[in-house]
Amino acid sequence: MSLQFRGSVISTERENGTSMMAEDTIIFRYPKEEITSKSIIFVQPNELAVVVIQGQVQAVLPPGTHNVQSPQNPLSSFLSRFRYNALPFDTIVFYTSTTRHEIRIVGVSQTQDLVPLEYEIAVYYRVTDPSKLVFNVQFGNNVFKDADLGRYISPMIDQEVSSIINYVRLSDIFKKLGDVSNAVLASLKAFLSEIGIELISVRVIRLLPQDDELRRVIQLRDLGVDVEKAIRLYLAGSLASKNDPASVNMALGIPYYPNLSTLVNLPDNLIKVNLRGNEDRENTENSNK
Structure with a gap:
């Protein structure tokens, strides 16, 4: 499943024609750093490519074919400015998804009368500033998925959910579903915008007692x-x-x-x-x- 150079084309496609950008993948880091000046960076319609050279974003490439040596390419201006014959060794290409994504956050809180409740929150979002996102998340391997972002924001969602249902009795809990959605939406919208993500909507999927009998x-x-x-x-x-x-x-x-x-x-x-x-x-x- 390893990616290899097919000539000088850099893309998210594998040799068998499948893509590394699965439906739950937000960022894919191209695993090769030896990108020559003759390389062609290919970006799919639902992707953006962030090119980082020596720790700085030098280009955000839209969908299409991008020749590094083309005069209109921002990377060629980088080469001419520093008089490089080839891109430096530490050139990294991050592919980010531009489609709508969904995360399901599951947790447990309790009501005012100490009844444990299981909740499930659906978060819908899309990436709007890929360069900001690349520099604000950490991932150990070559992909950053929905589940990774879910672990990143789950403590904030738990805090907002608990801030509502901890002060409501069980008999009135279902009247507060709208308040729970609004609280999570307001908190996440500001936070995600700081890392280049647009929050589309938040929906409470499930809010039920943890005890099956009750x-x-x-x-x-x-x-x-x-x-x-x-x-x-x-x-x-x-x-x-x-x-x-x-x-x-x-x-x-x-x-x-x-x-x-x-x-x-x-x-x-x-x-x-x-x-x-x-x-x-x-x-x-x-x-x-």
């Missing part, structure tokens, strides 16, 4: 069932999953009196004798009265 009870309550009946229906479902015959009675709210043979492993004739003896004893007591 989650099901709330779902039944929101369907119009009172809390007591909702709890009873949840317990009935749990009993039904274990093939317990008491599940129907639990759902109806009727006491359940099981057959003794289902509780103790006794012979049927012994149970019948025991029941008959109890009946005779009750008749004798009634006659004495």
